[in-house]
Amino acid sequence: MKTKHSFSTLFALICLSTGSHIAQAHEYEALIKAKKYAEVEKAVSLKLTTEPNNPDALVAKTELILIEGKENRLDEAAKIAEQCIAYNAKNSECHEALGNVLGTKAMRGGVMSAISYVGKIRDSFKKAIELNPNNFSARSSLMQFYLQAPGFVGGGKDKAKDLIVETIKISPSAGALLQASLDLYEENFDRASSVALAVNTSQSESLAKHQRNVLSNIGHALISEKKMAQAEKIFQELCNRFPDSIHGFYGLGKTLQEQGKVKDALPHLEKSLAIEANANVLYRLGKAWQSLGDKVKAIAAFEKALSFKPELAKKTKADAEEQLKALRG
Template identity: 45%
Template sequence: MPRPVHRFRSSARAALAASFMLAAPAMATPYGDALKARNYLEAERLADAALAAAPRDPLALAAKVDVIVATAPEARVDEAVSLGEACVAAHPRESACHAALGTALGSKAVGAGIFSAMGYAGKIRDAFRKAVDLDPGNVDARFLLLQYYLMAPGIVGGGVDKGRALAAETARRSPEAAQLMQARIAAREDEYALAERLARAVNAAPGSDLAEQRRDALWALGMGLLMEKRHADSERIFRELQAAYPNSELGLYGQARLRQEQGRHAEAIPLLEQAAKVYPQGAVYYRLGQSLQAGGNKAKALGAYEKALGAVPALSKKQSADAGAQIKILRQ
């Protein structure tokens, strides 16, 4: 699931984690198309084939980083960092390589202790800045840098003021992208009504990168409202998300998360089942297992947790451990 942009709450590491778990943009290549469709196994197969023919292909190296971060960041993070570093070393003027390196380092920072994570922060920020400097038209890199600014503490170069400056500079190139950045900033500052107006006003062509950024802005807004327990507003945003992006599971998943927060597990189950049909990732099955278990359906809960453990993208270590523990309980 895309990570919500929200107020720094508990620690610098939590902020950095939320910021860094972002995939690099998909490229206009066969593996880029597979990435856009979230067919990660096929994307990696195609990227590997490209690298077998041209081991320093920058877009294939960056795509491989994207696959790893999206599917198994905790298990393969060192590989992702090595690929990002190799991409930058071979192509120091390639924006996609720097964006990939920043993403890989961010993934590594998530699993590090707080002091280690803070040590990575400057390198991550610089990688995203370099990606933007090398290709000012790389909108995805701009959003990566924005996310960093909004979530990282000022001591490592974060800050809302830097995000606003980036949005203002982006407006000269893409007013629509800048407006979505402003929506992210408004959500970060708990100005939810403004964030909603800004995100809604953007007219993005279906399937475009800008449409994906709008989708993620709505998702972040819905999750922010949910965390603030503004349930009616959160419900409205998630319903709008589902209607605007029927090929995404996020609207369904968000509505299910809302119902779980309210203890309405029976209502969450069909939403999660629909979400699993749209995109059968581990997080959806894990949440489905929780609601089935809460409703006393042990057999189906067991099956959902087992699917969660075998799904791609993989669960986090914490969720995997909990899913395994619940399976043991259900088998007793």
């Protein structure tokens, strides 16, 4: 499994690790978490009319653009993050927001784009941590950077290990979750799982989010390795620990579907969709209904998947279009 990832894969992993680009806690985080995006947009606009350089509002504005998923607004988001830094140079979340935006630009732009942004992305996360050592989402993003980026652009396993040691001094729990990410990178799935599951995050929402993302990464890696029984256990644990999150139900549905257990997968995928609609869930629902012979529901799911933003990855999108054409034909 251990392969040298492309730059685009690197930034996909960074974006995943940050929890859909949501930065450390700010005034609008609860509303964003509740997906009340129109309410956030209104509140942010109102705030910026009286305080045009308010850091919470500027960070939230970048997050809204990233959630919207329109590539043509990424330059705007970068300028907003840079404005946030220019007027709030000691605000950790402003620097993290820039790292998240540039990471997304690099992911969408391909290899050359990634090379041009890679130093700024690394430095943005490092600065965010320097300003707020308890910014665990930035620590998670920097960890993924060190594990996936080549040494000539500042990556490397030794730097990842140093970050773990440094993090343990501040928070043993956060350090353990970073260690689990390193174990996963080294394909030690059993240790990665046991370390991540053992962390008590009940007193910290930020760490709970980090744990959820690490466990989800482990689960999907286990699927890739065809270790389905282990993957099921991880995703079931995610369902139990985070019943309001899409991660466990989507992962469990995917695991069962990959084993041909479509009827068993369906309720988990539907539960996932009820929690949070996204293109990947809709695509898998389309495949499930197609397998079960319900053309009407399959067509509807594929159509929604193809129109959803952020959109499907190119390979998945092409397959959805092909399946939809076959179903209509």
